[in-house]
């Protein structure tokens with residue numbers, strides 16, 4: 001077999017993320033028929049557990065696609081051609097919204113901040129005041145390209161006062177950081193299986209508020225596969241309109257049970273404690289956290305000018321088996337992205353930090369050996 005090496009592969013990319021053993025074993029089981037009673041019972045159970053993760057009383061639909069399919073479902077169902085949308089973007093995933101919006105002929109008003117910054121509630125409020133005919137505001141919970149998290153509780157309050165909807169890309173954020181769809185007034189929430197939900201890629205999930213459903217029902221159908229009305233009708237009978245990735249759904253059931261067993265508040269607290277410890281570790285190495293409003297799904301580290309960012313990541317993987325993610329597009333070589341979402345614990349992150357320390361040391365970067373690890377431990381210990 002190619003590529004065999006005597007080293008553990010350690011995945012720290014912000015999607016895909018590690019998958020627990022019991023979920024992997026479920027994926028290895030024989031394929032079953034997706035219209036059988038058992039399949040419907042499993043979909044019903046998964047849908048209930050997803051409502052818990054989304055913190056909503058609304059149905060959550062399972063789409064067989066990557067997360068972007070969920071984004072396309074939000075745009076194509078909630079927005080008619082030519083209607084106005086405010087896009088609050090802080091990075092590449094906000095730009096993904098822009099791509100989908102363009103494809104569906106939206107009239108886009110952009111509220112944009114430089115990479116590493118977050119769109120503020122004031123900026124959104126001003127844009128809505130200037131564009132009262134806005135139908136939907138699009139934004140990102142965790143901007144996975146920069147590590148920024150948006151204040152969606154504040155965004156929700158602002159948008160709720162207007163006729164507009166708030167559509168949230170929760171891919172990577174949902175299941176890693178606090179997010180309450182109903183309590184915060186989020187109207188369309190999307191996520192994917194391969195970020196914080198401890199699954200391989202392949203499923204997207206979307207839910208719509210009553211306010212969003214009123215708009216969807218008044219908007220012409222613009223998509224066949226992603227027509228949410230079809231999913232609503234099917235899910236009422238614990239079914240899907242098309243052949244679902246039922247093997248993935250069965251495995252997602254197993255990972256969702258872990259979230260239920262831990263409790264969502266405990267899960268949020270665990271992620272924020274690890275994230276705080278990781279940031280302390282990074283800073284103790286003399287490095288900077290890239291995001292001005294960091295979220296707890298991942299830590300994004302600014303690469304010092306004296307260091308070759310891409311070469312360092314390659315060495316880190318080759319020598320120690322740790323796979324972190326490089327920056328995308330213009331950020332390539334300038335940031336390192338270290339995920340701590342999903343099935344990643346404090347000691348996994350401590351290990352990654354320790355390996356990064358050694359790799360930097362090997363490359364001649366000046367640091368005090370163990371400083372990052374010690375700061376991580378201190379902050380982690382103080383966190384409880």
Ligand SMILES: *Cc1c(COP(=O)(O)O)cnc(C)c1O
Nearest residue numbers: 015066067068093144171172192
């Ligand atoms: C990963 C990611 C996406 C893209 O999802 P795909 O599953 O690749 O389609 C979109 N938004 C955010 C915030 C992400 O982290």
